[in-house]
Amino acid sequence: MSQRHASLDRVEVDGVILGAMGFGAPTADEGAEVDRLLACLDAGFDAIDTAPLYDFGASERVIGRALAQRTGARPLVLTKVGLRWDDHHGEVLFVARDPASGAPMPVRRDSRPESIALEVARSLERLGVERLDLVQVHQRDPHVPVAATMGALAELVHAGKVRAIGVSNFEAADVAEAARALGEIPLTSLQSEYSLLAREIEAGPFAAARDVGAGLLAYSPLAQGLLTGAHGPERRYASDDWRADTPRFSRRARARIARALDEVARPIARRHDATLAQVALAWVLHQRGVAAVIAGASRVEQARENLGAASLSLSPLEREQLARGFDGLGEDPLARVTGLPRRVGRRLLGPLRRVGAALRR
Template sequence: MVEQVELGTGGLVVPRLVLGTMAYGRHAADHGARIRTIHAALDRGVTAFDTAPLYEVGRAEILLGRAIADRRARVQVLTKAGLRWDADHGEVLIDAVIDGRRTVVRRDSRPGSLRRDVEGSLRRLGVERIDLVQIHHPDAQVPIAEAIGTLVELHREGKLGAIGVSNFSVAQLAEAHAAAGAVGIASHQLPLSMLQQRAGGALLTQARALGHGTLCYSPLAHGVLAGRGLTGALDAADDRRWLVEFSPDSLAAIRQVVQRIVVPIAARHDATIAQVALAWVLAQPGADAVVV
């Protein structure tokens, strides 16, 4: 079984391995395989699933809801709020051509937006309460206290079990902590991998000092540390092609580091590169769980 950890002090317990659903729901032909993956994870003790309304424009939540419909009591559902692709308020976070269409995603943590996200997630997931709702990205146009206050209200209404944040700075994390009051902040989600360490230390230290749990996403650097990612051979429809990690120069430099440092460690422990990369993240002080 997978080791368990409490996020924050409010009683939310999750395994140290959390299954992410960022690409779930894209192709209808893959739905059966995705559901089988979720069920296989559950059978092995991976009972927490991280999703978001943004992931495949709600389809990931719908697919996750279908997969856990008869297993809800065993599952911790972690979703997010505060990003809109259907409004013109807020700072632009993403402006890219995805699946042949221009997609503009904006930060929007206004009370109405957060409520709309949570209500939509409840409906798509087919649940009465979401275990953890995280503000996906901070919105500079909305005071953090106002955004967190909205989630506190939703918590009091019984629509969510715990509050989290994602991609916050040290100062923003402290502000969110103060705004949450007795409800508290259960977790902060941040990117952390062997290739992306710069922001991790201070944020991990801050979260520990405040009593927050930390969820680490992209522990395999968008798949670069998952073996096949090192070849750079991506499908033409793969959205990762525009990431800097998958540029020829970046991959060449990463290959050298992996061959010189990671491969010998993996060989000594009869492990894969991905296993070493995940173990490294989980070994960092304050890194409670990884989203894979």
């Protein structure tokens, strides 16, 4: 397979999108973050995924500064709406800490039309662009009809401020409703967690996305690094590292994953002269209905390596071996302890690990 170009309706992206959740951490020097992002973009990414929530505007700000410095074609910018930390309206999803004062800061779901319009205006300003290439509703707001939110986004498309519309972390019925509500405007994408270790969406939201012609943007495709071989059971984490108390990074979980990496993924990687990260990303990219993977990178070399996954072709047998080899290994120990359904436990863990890290700072 040659370099893979996934096609989202109205938005052309490479098969590997740079995830910018880790750019703009309050402890980091913002100028250095801009340089790191520029170096990643120079590796060849043509799309970046961000959100207003990522470090409370800082990720978008860093991207805006990088784009202002960069010459040549601008990468596509994919951002989100629907999670607010700067207002008192809406259901609290989790409580973060204000990076400046340390005060508790509730993060709320808010997908009211007026809130969507305001968020888009702020994102345009932070990013310094005239139009957002893809706006995704970050989380379903149970108190606002999906049709009302989609109506607001459709107006922004007509006003030329947004090119395409997507949703994120939506259940199957909500994906279908969003597509219906948009009418002639296509629902471009569903962004959900999907990897060899996280396949819960397959029968529900992923199938629903395929049904309405929306491409899957797979987030955390490396299972936050667990599929790269860098997290063997012997590795120790500092107490302020969010992974130290994250169940999917427990020693037991890592030992089981390391075994599957050695027995199944490593021989395949060797055969293709590829890395484990590339094999994990390529597996996702081969799944029917996947438009792109959104992979994070803490170093430029990782970003470069991840791009290489787009040209890695796995045989049907290799894909099947990988699927079987990792089956069940992503199960959430937390969900078993709390009795929460796996899906719910996993959905809570994403925000919680960020909050945990913020609280420990």
